[in-house]
């Protein structure tokens with residue numbers, strides 16, 4: 346269980362919504378406002394279960410203005426960042442800009458960036474270094490494709506991504522790190538990894554983090570699961586010991602559904 350018998354979590358759960366390339370800056374504000382109202386109505390305890398959204402870059406200024414203006418206890422981040430800080434890198438976004446926009450987090454190495462944009466572990470290690478340089482917490486995404494899963498080498502494959510992308514990270518930096526295990530075959534397919542599959546990988550990731558940074562640091566890192574998470578399957582997944590939260594794609598675009606995912610302890614299910 347994520348919680349001990351007295352209801353205390355080992356690590357504060359993080360429920361994160363990756364909007365991907367959806368929601369323009371007007372739609373994004375409406376979605377975030379709706380989410381905040383729904384959670385406020387339900388008296389959600391943000392100190393107990395943290396909420397973060399990852400809108401497109403063009404939404405971030407509006408999200409900052411809304412969260413500051415209305416004092417919303419929701420964190421937010423970007424879906425990517427440049428490995429560089431400034432200069433002749435047309436189309437790139439610096440971690441410095443994200444920091445100025447109040448981003449707490451940034452996704453690094455989402456499988457869609459790895460697959461569509463050919464991002465390598467070496468590049469991702471440089472992006473993680475850039476995130477830390479600017480005080481933005483990286484959410485490193487790892488996970489195997491269907492071919493690797495079928496070959497049975499998914500644990501080793503995922504840990505290799507983890508080691509490669511974390512090259513150069515210090516134990517001190519790793520204390521704040523977030524890792525998201527997202528098996529590619531479960532993303533946007535409706536095919537959710539079973540809770541035991543999620544636990545197997547999240548536990549293996551924590552063991553590897555302990556080898557890299559020591560037990561104490563590994564005990565602080567939040568390891569999330571992502572891939573077809575919905576309100577009706579989240580509670581089972583988060584009941585697993587080493588799963589500290591979820592990274593939600595499609596279901597985060599519906600304020601009611603996402604709010605029900607955030608409120609996983611209440612077993613709310615939308616049909």
Ligand SMILES: O=C(CO)COP(=O)(O)O
Nearest residue numbers: 363532533572573594595
């Ligand atoms: O990629 C994901 C989150 O980053 C998962 O997407 P879905 O929840 O739509 O499967």
